[in-house]
Amino acid sequence: DAMVIQNPRYQVTQFGKPVTLSCSQTLNHNVMYWYQQKSSQAPKLLFHYYDKDFNNEADTPDNFQSRRPNTSFCFLDIRSPGLGDAAMYLCATSRDVSTDTQYFGPGTRLTVL
């Protein structure tokens, strides 16, 4: 089945220690999104890639970076995690931006000690 895969499902890191979260997709979608979701809140868009074009949300901290080496993979790098970065990180894909359906992965739960 075509799907969105996130690894790892659970990640524990130490305060200030860089961490990378991974997302892959078999849907061959052009767009990949990264969301941050804190407890009992809606997902908050951090950035998205349309093909190789990176689009950052205005309020996304510089501490968050992303890479998309190919169509299938996208990475979220947190350069110096703080306690406030503990959250669920969701990856999603869609064929196009604007109006198209987004398909979400299972998420990575990040804990910062």
Next chain:
Amino acid sequence: AQSVTQPDIHITVSEGASLELRCNYSYGATPYLFWYVQSPGQGLQLLLKYFSGDTLVQGIKGFEAEFKRSQSSFNLRKPSVHWSDAAEYFCALSGTYKYIFGTGTRLKVLA
């Protein structure tokens, strides 16, 4: 302004009872609307979507939603709730290039 409002933060229903979750939107053009469900510790699963056409949309797991332009609403319904439906439900609107989510409704199901 573009916005999605889910007025009910929490809803509790008994198993077997009917369910309606409310969603109101504000958007200047024809909206593209979605309902997602999120079980604890999981990602978002698409229940159904409305793009155009028939205003009553059928989804997975026995859910349906009705688009009412005059009321700017897209309410989610299920005739008989199962214990496994306990989860968080998000209504979303597809904006210019990204989703606008409601704040979610947490559903609790009593046995």
